[in-house]
Each structure stands twice: as C-alpha cells, then as structure tokens.
Amino acid sequence: MDAPRLRSLLLRGGLIAGANWPVVIAQGLSESVVRALAGIPLAGAAMLLWLVSVPHAAPGPAIDSAAAALTALAAEPAALAGVAVSGIVAALGAMAFGAVMKAGGVAVIVAGEARARAAPAAARRVPLLSAAQAWSTARFTHGCARFGPRFVRLGLALAVLETAVAFGYATAIVHAYRTFVSAAASWWIAPAVAAVSVIALTVSIVAELGYRLTQLVVVADDCGVRAALRGAGGFVRRDALIVARLCLAALALSALTFAIALVAAAAFGLVSFVPVAGVVVLPLQAAVWVVRGLTLPFIDLAALAAYASVYRASPEGTSSQATVPARPGPASPATLPPPACPAEALER
Secondary structure, three states: OOHHHHHHHHHHHHHHHHHOHHHHHHHHHHHHHHHHHHHHHHHHHHHHHHHHHHHHOOOOOHHHHHHHHHHHHHOOHHHHHHHHHHHHHHHHHHHHHHHHHHHHHHHHHHHHHHHHOOOOOOOOOHHHHHHOOOOOHHHHHHHHHHHHHHHHHHHHHHHHHHHHHHHHHHHHHHHHHHHHHHOOOOOOHHHHHHHHHHHHHHHHHHHHHHHHHHHHHHHHHOOOHHHHHHHHHHHHHHOHHHHHHHHHHHHHHHHHHHHHHHHHHHHHHHHOOOOOHHHHHHHHHHHHHHHHHHHHHHHHHHHHHHHHHHHHHOOOOOOOOOOOOOOOOOOOHHHOOOOOOHHHHHOO
16 A cells, blocks of 8 residues: 555545544543543542551651552452452443543544545545544444443453453563573573563554454444454455454554654653742643544544544445435434444434
C-alpha cells in the first residue's frame, strides 16, 4: 500500500470520528471512569494499610512504612485475600463497564463508516462530515445492549492473555536478575532482557490489534465471538500489509500525543516556581491531560473507522455492502422487521 492511500484512509477515518464526536467524549469519559474504578479501591486499601502500620512502624522513610504494611498484611491471610478479591472485583467491574461503552462507540463508528461509503472517495471535510454523522443516543444504547455481552467476553479473554504475558515477562526478568547476581560472566543478560521486553511488547500489541479487529467484525457482521475471531483472522491474512501499516501509524500517533502531553505538563510544572504565574499552572496542566484524554480516543476511533473501510472493501468482508437506507420514521425499533444486514440494524 502506498503512502497516499494510507494518508487517505487515516484522513477519512479521522473525519468519520470527528463527525461522531460525542463518541470520542463518551469513550474518553469511560476510560477515565475505568481507571477510577480500578484504581480507587486499591489506593484506598493501600492508604488504610499504611495508616494501620504507622503506629507499629519505626520512624523512617515511606518505603519502610509500606514494607511494614505488607508484612502486617502477609501475617493475616484473610486480610490479604480480602484485598486481592476487592482488587479483582474492581478490575472486572471496570473492564465490563469499559467493554459495554466500547460496544456502543464501535456501533456508531461502523454505522458512520457505512454512511460515508455513499460519499465520493475524494470527498473531504464538509461533505464527508455530513455524510458520516451517525450519532444518536438510541443507536449508542442499542449498540451497548446488543454487543455489550460479546465485548465483555472479548475483554475477559484479552485480560487473561495480557495477565499471562505480564506473568511470563515478570518471571523472565526475575530469572535474569538472579542469573545476573549469581553468574560471573553475565554480559548477555542485557540483550536477553531487551529481547524478552520486545517479545512481550509485540505480543501485547498483536493481542490488542486482534481484540480491536474482532470487535469490528462482531459489530459489522453481527456475529458471535468465535465467528468474529475467524473473520478477523481472515481479514488480517487478506490485508496484512494495510492492517499492519494502519496499526503502526495509530501507535505512532498515540505515542507522539502522549509524549507531547508529557512534555507540556512538565513545562508547565517549571512555570510553577514563578510566584504569580504559578497560580495558573494547575488549570493548564489539567487542560493538557484533558486534551490528551480526548485525543487518544479520537486516534483509536479514527483507526477503527479506517479498519472498517478496508474490511468493507475486502471482497470476502462483511456482507452488508448495500447502501445504508434512510433513517426510519417514528416507529418503535422493537416493532420493525428484522433487517437484511447489520448496517440496517444499526440504523434503527
């Protein structure tokens, strides 16, 4: 695939995501809620343990207090099990909430891409923005209800895979450290650690890509998880080069956005030493992280729209190639007959 076509796909995906900007906000908010749901219970447990350990800990740095808290926790198996169960429950709840919200967002983006197919390939800005507008509360909630359970099962599978990758990576790093301590000649440890890190990162990226493509196939073909996995695998085999370049481009844009936000927040932190200007540093840093929190979901949804364009253009892709009909009248969605294709189901 040549560079102009890659830019065209990314631009078209960005316009589709921009036309459905409420989905970007919804996904940004849902990701923030997921972090809060997963992090707040663990942070509260850590703070409680630290407060409990303070009366029994000798004066010293915070790391000593943390060690004392962990020692006291290890002496109480029931407390340790309670903290572990609370962390698992919080993580599972956050994952389920994020998966359900993602289902509604993917449904809207796929519907927007289906509408944008009617626009000419060279159409940009206003024509494509107008054609790709598919957001509605009914469509979003319908996507959450219809595809949410399947997305939750996909999220559980991804969580198990990433946990296995993290456990294997941690085991390899610990084994390398012990070898480094015990071996006399350990010049090969650093290259081995670098190789293991690259392998773990590659497996995580491939798993995340497969997760997103499977979500796309679930919504585009309205099929089960197993059929979607087979469809995503066939999609990658047919268009491996296009998918790989889109994935790398999205990763590069996300990394660049994160780096710019980090540098901007650090630069504003330097201004905090100025007596008068330091008052506005906190709002500026908050604005930087808000922009970052909206830009990353935008890149994610733009890449998803680009994947959907390639998937629909594939000769063996989704069967819903007909022109998307006009928005139905005021009839209730429950009384409408079964649609002929998934795209029409998302139009209700």
